[in-house]
Amino acid sequence: MSVDPSRRSLLFGRKPAAQSPVVFRPPWAIAQFIEHCTRCNACVEACPTQIIVRGDGGFPELDFTRGECSFCGECRTACQSPALSAAQTWQQTIRISERCLAGQGVECRVCGESCDARAIRFILQPGRVAQPQLDSEACTGCGACIAPCPSQAIAMIQTGKTA
Template sequence: MADDAIDRGRRGFLRGRPSADPAPIHPPWSRPDYFTGLCTRCGACAEACPEAILRPGDGGYPEVDFTRGECSFCGACADACPEPIFDRNAAPWSLRASVAPSCLAVQRVVCRSCQDACPEGAIRFQPAPGGAAHARIDDEACTGCGACVAACPSGAVTLTHQTGSPAHAA
């Protein structure tokens, strides 16, 4: 069933879009190797999500939209799913925050929205020469909850899949 994965390059080509889009972020604890093969796109996980951050994505598969808020790792999505897609014994996911150069603090505008929103305290600002402070992400503390993404007024904070990152319990 792993062969049923979506060919994003082909899909992007046929839609006239570049294929450089990042991989979608599916609900926490979902098993990426089986996700597209087992997900029936019923929407039960999205309906159960108290944070309302799950929405139908490409092909109707549920994707996390962190611009709507953060994941509280409550597990309601996994509990609502009728298929064996979720593995609650594993880390929820391997997402880590990163900050783009469009960050207001880099542009010398005082902003600490992402730091204030981070429940884990994984974002700190370090002063830099010239008075601009730069966000630093503590990868060990970052759970990938997405609170910083929703809080960023310039859209400079993104979450990306990391390989070989430490596992985090919810």
């Protein structure tokens, strides 16, 4: 009889392997970021919105609960290594979870009001409060909608290039 690996872990007291959390780097991070970043901290100090923090191993990562990326380029300018030299900015967008207040019948349009790119529209539906709908093509991945959400329903997700 074969035993499912996660069940086997329970049976034999071993923890299933933990999934590492997705880490978001500054917008121009190259694919081989870890190999090139010297952990000098210059991007952390340069970011005017202070969303770059020292993460695991001292490598910079973004914390969108602190604010948004304005794509000002200060981090790229400050970086003396090739770590932030990608030709294009990142590919990421947001996901709205079931924690969304509108989904629970409570009128809320905070995320839409936070989005300069107008990537979140509210669609009226019969018998329900207006529901948020994301236009992922219009979303820049700036993260401006994440911190203001009163129910922490919004998370960033990667759609392409990994940093």
